[in-house]
Amino acid sequence: MPFDTRQRKRTASRLACAAFAAVCAMMPWASTADEGTGTVAFTDADIKTILSHGPWPTPEVRDPTNRVSGKPDAIEFGTRLFFDQRLSGKGIVSCATCHVPERNWTDNLTRGVGMTEVDRNTPTLTNLRASRWYGWDGAADSLWSQNLRPLLDARELAATPGHVAQLIRNDEQLTCRYRKAFGAPPPADDEALVVNVGKALAAFLETLVSGRTPFDNFRDVLARGKAPSAGTYSEPAQRGLKIFIGKGGCTHCHTGPNFTSGEFFSTGLSRFAPLGKPDPGRPDGIRKVLESRFNLLGAYNDDATRQSAAHTRAAGLEKTTVGDFKVPSLRNLVLTAPYGRDGRVETLAEVVRHYSELDPIRLHAKDGKPATPLKLSAREQTDLVVFLESLSTFTNPWRPDDGGRCN
Secondary structure, X not given: OXXXXXXXXXXXXXXXXXXXXXXXXXXHXXXXXXXXXXXXXXXXXXXXXXXXXXXXXXXXXXXXXXXXXXXXXXXXXXXXXXXXXXXXXXXXXXXXXXXXXXXXXXXXXXXXXXXXXXXXXXXXXXXXXXXXXXXXXXXXXXXXXXXXXXXXXXXXXXXXXHHHHHHHXXXXXXXXXXXXXXXXXXXXXXXXXXXXXXXXHHHHHOXXXXXXOHHHHHHHHHHOOOOOOOOOOOHHHHHHHHHHHOOOOHHHOOOOOOOOOOOEEOOOOOOEOHHHOEOOEHHHHHHHHHHXXXXXXXXXXXXXXXXXXXXXXXXHHOOOOOOEEEOOOOOOHHHOOOEOOOOOEOOHHXXXXXXXXXXXXXXXXXXXXXXXXXXXXXXXXXXXXXXXXXXXXXXXXXXXXXOOOOO
């Protein structure tokens, strides 16, 4: 394949070591024996903010734009497609090539590699259901339309609608599973068929929800109006949480149970595409989503009311600047290194240091006013990292299921 395999292995090995170090770093989560400074005090306002980050997991909500969302037969069909290399143009890569289950559905590489290396870091596929926009620049307004981009991109799976349609029609098992998922045989229209492949993949991806974390347990105790028992959530994690919801101002972008607003901001963490060219980010994403015939304004939206397309209709009115990118979820963050749109930051400590020491000219809020550098102390930075680590769990609830033959 057209990339340096040895460099990829070296990168993966280095990040595996970093992941092991992160496991060791997470030991303070459930130990307060050596601290002895008492419980961190949270005000009523603090607790209200903390409670807004749950409960977890959130209730399942079916996607009205996808008629097979939540349908077991579609989930099973989408699962098979996700791991099937034949879906790619040359039959040598699959969705799972970049989104590896054991790596929290990412690849831990600086930038993803399909048929060739792409410009951006591979995001995790967990906790995508009910999002408003998809991709670093929000160039897709539904999970199923987002699935079509890597499928048809020459740098990733490099397939065509004709190739995908022929595979589904000519494979007895895939044809059978398509019929069970959609209630009809594969259509003669190649494009309509490939869109339905995107919808089956979306039905599968909606099931990828990360497990509960030490933070969730702490949050739920507070929700019951009780004081957490000693040893359940460490003081460093609590101090880091206090910074996160207070001095750090992190909840301006990282809101709700999934710790993301789902919107777009310029942080200075990732400024340039490979070869040093600026990456437009959100402004280009808006152009792409409005030009796409697969958007929610088009014929493939299964929502007869078209209420789901409201945000797409309003996208052209967004106030954006070059370099705005989607705010990522912080859940399972410790498993998704390296960080940033271009994957240039290898550790959480570097991310926190970046925001602590940021030049105010490089970070602007939506109102155009420059942000004030946090200037966190060394201990404050460590505490914030410990808190961020407490948003991760090494429990992967997904398990492969062959499903047997389709009859």
